[in-house]
Amino acid sequence: MGAYLKPLSVVVALLALLTAVWWQSRGPDAALETRLHEALFAFEVSDTALNRDVLLARAGLLRRYDSLAQGRHDLRRALRALRATDAGGAEFVASDGALEHLETALAEKTALVDYFKSDNALLRNSLMYFNTAGQALRGAALAASETGLAAEVGVLSHAMLRYMEAPQAHVGQEIKAILDRLPPAPASFRADLNLLVIHGRLIVDFLPRADGLLRQIVDAPTAAGVRALRDRVNGHFDRAEARAGIFRLLLYGIAVLLLGYLIHLFARLQLNARNLRRANADLQREMLERRQVEAALRESEQRLRHSQKMEAVGTLAGGIAHEFNNFLAPILGYTELVLAGLPRDSRPRQQLEKVLAAAKRARAVVGKILTFSRRGESARKPVELQRVASEAVQLLRASLPATIAIDESLRVESGWVEADADQLQQVIINLGANAAHAMPDGGTITVRLEPATVELPADADLPRLKPGRYLRLSLSDTGCGMDQATQARIFEPFFTTKETGKGTGLGLAIVHGIVSDHGGAIEAASTPGQGSTFTVLLPRAEAGAGVELGEEPAVALGRGExxxxxxxxxxxxxxxxxxxxxxxxxxxxxxxxxxxxxxxxxxxxxxxxxxxxxxxxxxxxxxxxxxxxxxxxxxxxxxxxxxxxxxxxxxxxxxxxxxxxxxxxxxxxxxxxxxxxxxxxxxxxxxxxxxxxxx
Ligand SMILES: Nc1ncnc2c1ncn2[C@@H]1O[C@H](COP(=O)(O)OP(=O)(O)OP(=O)(O)O)[C@@H](O)[C@H]1O
Ligand SMILES: [Mg+2]
Missing domain, CATH: 3.40.50.2300 (Response regulator)
Known part of the structure; x- marks a missing residue:
């Protein structure tokens, strides 16, 4: 559990960092920005429309003042919309009193518009009376041939027209002077003259005031306030965007770092996997070697038990055989002596010869047992195995039925072994006899001899052999073969599958004993129904002077020594x-x-x-x-x-x-x-x- 705590906390910290950076990397609120700009635009439009209406009113082109009231209403609504963004995340708009300034400017402007409205209404009214009275007076004066008055009224109207267009002070003075010098009119026109004078003076006084108000309205700081606010909004959003850009860059940097780390982890993973695969292969090999060693150990234990058993049987059999030799000695000796003194064809001689033959067979069996128990006489000399084998094969051929062919492949250069030639012959004859017995209906015996080398101390097939140069003698048959159970026991003394009295079961035990005595090894391979192969390996010796095999001993009888x-x-x-x-x-x-x-x-x-x-x-x-x-x-x-x-x-x-x-x-x-x-x-x-x- 503790092992997972550290990496887990690192992951949580990394996640928190990434979330924070991502949060900061978001751009400013685009919707808010749009709303702000819309509100500012609406304000600006309404402000401009108000200015336009005021100008129209001054020009006398605005019949009613409803649009002025509407303009004021629109401006207030735009201002409210701006105020509302304050709660929607745009506190910066209201901070610093910028919005208040705009509000104040708007209030002042609307007050000015109210003054202008009443002044302008008054002015328009006076202008209407002035024009009407002027025209009436002029017409009446002309009709009454008061040409001087008509001319003065004409000059006055003209001056008033100029004044209306541009209320210059000297034009005002000029109008006032004309009004002052107007001649007294007859009673019929006096009312019109009075109206003309009263409204003329009113116009001269009010027109500059109305125009001053007009200028104040047009120059009101609302437009500047809106511009300032827009700059403020733009600055705020530009800064927010720049900040988000920096965090996006940071996010990119972190992503690149993480990618680098991921690649590093992947490379390490690959390396670990490779090491793991290698370690696994080593382990497999070690396990295999171990299994092989264990198998070899089990096998050698089995062999040890087997050879101890053979040793025990050999000791017992050897002891008994020795005793039998002592019994046989007088039987053989005296029979031979007595035989020598008996006439050739006499009946006792024939009977005694049978005794002698039986005793000789008994001696041969005892000899076999003694050979098996390794107590038989062994005269070792360097012998050429090829010659020994060749002679043994000749002997075999003579004793086997014609249905059995012998295929002989004995390599001449095979070499020498330090051995008892008689015992080696016995090996081949015993193996040959077994092969022949396994082929009652005939077949082929193949005898091969060739040089061989044992490389490792633990050679898989013949583990007991020391490494070195050997001669391999093999004898194969095409006979009945053996099953596993038989193969496991063939080298045991007295093991036989032949009928009672037909086999002693000592043949292979003797062969095994002889081969082991000579520092060699024997193996059997067999498949039931297909035949068997016995392979004997014997250590090679230096070439000897040569041994006369089957050498006939010199007949030398005593000369009284x-x-x-x-x-x-x-x-x-x-x-x-x-x-x-x-x-x-x-x-x-x-x-x-x-x-x-x-x-x-x-x-x-x-x-x-x-x-x-x-x-x-x-x-x-x-x-x-x-x-x-x-x-x-x-x-x-x-x-x-x-x-x-x-x-x-x-x-x-x-x-x-x-x-x-x-x-x-x-x-x-x-x-x-x-x-x-x-x-x-x-x-x-x-x-x-x-x-x-x-x-
Ligand atoms: N070439 C072979 N093919 C089939 N079985 C064989 C062969 N060689 C030996 N055997 C088996 O091994 C047994 C033991 O052989 P071994 O030579 O020790 O005794 P034996 O041949 O039975 O008796 P003896 O050799 O005294 O005549 C045989 O009885 C036989 O079953
Ligand atoms: Mg045999």
Whole structure:
């Protein structure tokens, strides 16, 4: 409310000022001015008419004096009209006594007119008698032959005529002299002579007086008074007009100022509107950014929860898989041993081969679980992704029905990645198998590989990736596609839409695990009924020396070399000894780390190779290896573990151990591992010659 008070009072003040200036800028009252001029004119006309009538009366041309009375009446009425304007806004007319002067002048004039009227009437009467008597006397004198008298009367009439025209004093004297010397007339004309003398003398006396009155009437100050009043009226109205002109100019000035202010306000309004629009746009942008950030946050929270879930499932599955590996070890090992001693086509051998096949499948599933839980063995080297992908596609092609075509677009210059080639192959094969499964009636799988760059840390599609150079591997199919609900769960371990027993639901979970382990990301896009595309991004590495893929390991059976085999499970020690023996090595099994160390210390030079389990109750395989290396630095050591991963591989490498054996042991792997480890004995260090001849 207070905020409006100030502008409101300014508006009210401005309105008051404008009203006042407008009021002053009105011109003088034109109607009043007209009325005043009309009254003055009427007065003037009546005054002039009175003068004219007086002159006519003097000339004897006015038969009656009614017009004189009328003239006086008209003058009084005009004066009343002037008086009335006094109340109608023309006070200035009466002020200063101007109107009173006029009134007085008029009163004096009317009094003079009254005197003139009676004098003139007398004069006219005398003149009539004088003329009549003169004519009668002259006629009688002529008839009586009184020629002297007739001549005198003729001279008298003539003098009187001149006197009437211009009443000069000497003419008056002349008339009076003639009258005085008129001879006495006979009794018959005496009456006329007396009339002539009496009226002649009267005329001579009265005519100058009547003419004096006439002059006074004509010269009365009424006309001057009217002129003065008119000047007064004109002056007043001229001044009022000039004043109104000044205020009109002021009004114009105020209007110009207000217009200027209005233009200024309009410009400010425009500027404010522009600023407002800009601020609004900024706000909109900020809101959009905020919404985007919130969405990204929600998504990353969701991913975090998902990856925590995967982590938990992985830990659980990994633990169980490890235990299973321990159960599988004797099954596989002893089956292989027993098989070796059975004749080729015997029935027990055929049955045992089935046991071995089942156990191997079980080992493969456990391997899958361990890969998923990131505990599988991972040997990272720079690999050329194009070669890995090409080989994987060949494998796929061989395993897929002819109704499925593979369109391959792998750019040769794509580049290298630091990766485990086997795992990358597994990625492509798992994705390919899923694609094929989605196209039971056939279709096309398109595999593409191309370089890619991730520009921003918060890349819209793959937000977890750091900016940098990547390789994009994508695999599309023309299959059944997936709905949103399925897409949301595909990377969950054990999620499958296949019939029970047909799919484990681990394929994509493993793919996801492998890709994440390699610092990459995977995304799926799909439209139900139209197909799916899986896109994998892997960080590029510097080009490596090249890796022989599918390299066949050298077959090198033992030549009687002594191998210290260590495990804390006596059953596995026994199995190890037996397997080594079957492979041509001399296996000396010891249960437990401490006991193994004691045996080695007793005769360090006795052994050519040490194979030790990593996880043991009294000491770890790495600790044992370190202790043995202190006794004999050149001894080759291989580590066996069901839980080998990148960290373990790295730790082993720090201890100078290059070979890691996957538990449960398989004869072929044990054979190759032992052969490789023996071949890696540092050069220049003499190896103990075999005690017995090799096989
Ligand atoms: N290319 C695809 N087209 C349509 N659906 C797919 C595709 N790839 C995966 N899926 C869906 O994702 C689910 C999970 O796939 P995943 O590979 O993890 O398990 P699986 O294929 O069912 O089992 P397994 O891989 O052990 O044989 C599938 O059951 C299927 O519903
Ligand atoms: Mg699958």
């Amino acid at each position: 002594t191998v210290l085999f260590v495990d804390d499970e006596p059953a596995l020690v026994e199995l190890g000894e037996a397997m080594l023996a079957a492979l041509g090595f001399k296996g000396i099994g010891v249960a437990g780390g401490q006991r193994a160390l004691a045996a080695f210390r007793a005769a360090p030079r006795r052994f050519d190779l040490v194979i030790t389990d990593q996880v043991m109750a009294d000491m770890s395989g790495l600790e044992l290896a370190a202790a043995i290396r202190r006794l004999r630095p050149d001894i080759p050591i291989a580590l066996a573990s069901g839980r080998s991963d990148a960290r373990l591989t790295e730790q082993a490498r720090q201890h100078g151990i290059q070979e890691i054996l996957k538990k449960p042991l398989l004869s072929r792997e044990l054979n190759e591992c032992a052969a490789r480890a023996l071949a890696r004995t540092p050069a220049g260090v003499s190896r103990k010659p075999p005690e017995s001849g090799g096989r």
